[in-house]
Amino acid sequence: MKRRKVGNLLALAILSTLVERPMHPYEMASVLKARGKDRDMGIKWGSFYTVVRNLGKHGFIEAVESSRDGARPERTVYRITDVGRDELLDWLRELLAELAPEETKFVAGLSVMAWLGPDEVITLFRARLMALDEEIERFRVGLARLLEEIPRLVLLEAEYQLAMRMAEAEWVRSILGELTSGSMPGLTDWRTFHETGVLPADVAELAERGSTTS
The missing domain is CATH 1.10.287 (Helix Hairpins)
Structure with a gap:
C-alpha cells in the first residue's frame, strides 16, 4: 500500500463528497453521516477539521469562499482540486485492487x-x-x-x-x-496445559527458540 500525504480514511470520505460539489465542513460531515460513511470507514469525528486542514495544506482541496450567518462562526466552502481528484481515483484503485492486512x-x-x-x-x-x-x-x-x-x-x-x-x-x-x-489438532495438549500448567514439549521448544532469536 502506498504511503499517502493524508492517509486517514476520513480524507477519502471527504474527497469523495467534494467531488460532487463544493461544500463547507459542516455540510460535508452531515452528508457523510447521512450516508453512513462513519460506520463504513470507522470515522473519528474529533479529527475531522484536522483532516480538512491537511487536505488543504497538501493541495487536495482549496477554499473558494467564506461566509458568516449572523453570530455563527465563519464557514469556509471548499472544492476538490485536480490534484485531489487524482488522489481520490488513485486511492480508490489501490483499495479495490490490492490486498492489505487488517489487524482487528x-x-x-x-x-x-x-x-x-x-x-x-x-x-x-x-x-x-x-x-x-x-x-x-x-x-x-x-x-x-x-x-x-x-x-x-x-x-x-x-x-x-x-x-x-x-x-x-x-x-x-x-x-x-x-x-x-x-x-481439533492439539486439543488434548491444550487441555492438559490448562490442567497442569506445563507447556507441551513442542510448544515449549518453539517458545524457547523464539526467545533466543529475538
Missing part, C-alpha cells in the same frame, strides 16, 4: 487465545456466534429495506460487510464444531 481486535485475540482453556473458548465462541447471527439478521432486514429505495450500486459496501459477517459466522461455527467434537 478479534484477530489479536485469536493470536493469544491458547492462554484461555478450551471450555472457556467454547463458551466465548458460542456467545460470539449468537451475536453474529443476530447482527446478520438485523443487517439483512436493514439492507433489504434500503434496497427498496436506493440503487444497489451505492450499497455495495453494506452488502460486502454483510458477506464478511456471514463468512466470519461460518468460520466460528466450524471452529466450534472442531472444539466440541474433539477433532
Whole structure:
C-alpha cells in the first residue's frame, strides 16, 4: 500500500463528497453521516477539521469562499482540486485492487487465545456466534429495506460487510464444531496445559527458540 500525504480514511470520505460539489465542513460531515460513511470507514469525528486542514495544506482541496450567518462562526466552502481528484481515483484503485492486512481486535485475540482453556473458548465462541447471527439478521432486514429505495450500486459496501459477517459466522461455527467434537489438532495438549500448567514439549521448544532469536 502506498504511503499517502493524508492517509486517514476520513480524507477519502471527504474527497469523495467534494467531488460532487463544493461544500463547507459542516455540510460535508452531515452528508457523510447521512450516508453512513462513519460506520463504513470507522470515522473519528474529533479529527475531522484536522483532516480538512491537511487536505488543504497538501493541495487536495482549496477554499473558494467564506461566509458568516449572523453570530455563527465563519464557514469556509471548499472544492476538490485536480490534484485531489487524482488522489481520490488513485486511492480508490489501490483499495479495490490490492490486498492489505487488517489487524482487528478479534484477530489479536485469536493470536493469544491458547492462554484461555478450551471450555472457556467454547463458551466465548458460542456467545460470539449468537451475536453474529443476530447482527446478520438485523443487517439483512436493514439492507433489504434500503434496497427498496436506493440503487444497489451505492450499497455495495453494506452488502460486502454483510458477506464478511456471514463468512466470519461460518468460520466460528466450524471452529466450534472442531472444539466440541474433539477433532481439533492439539486439543488434548491444550487441555492438559490448562490442567497442569506445563507447556507441551513442542510448544515449549518453539517458545524457547523464539526467545533466543529475538
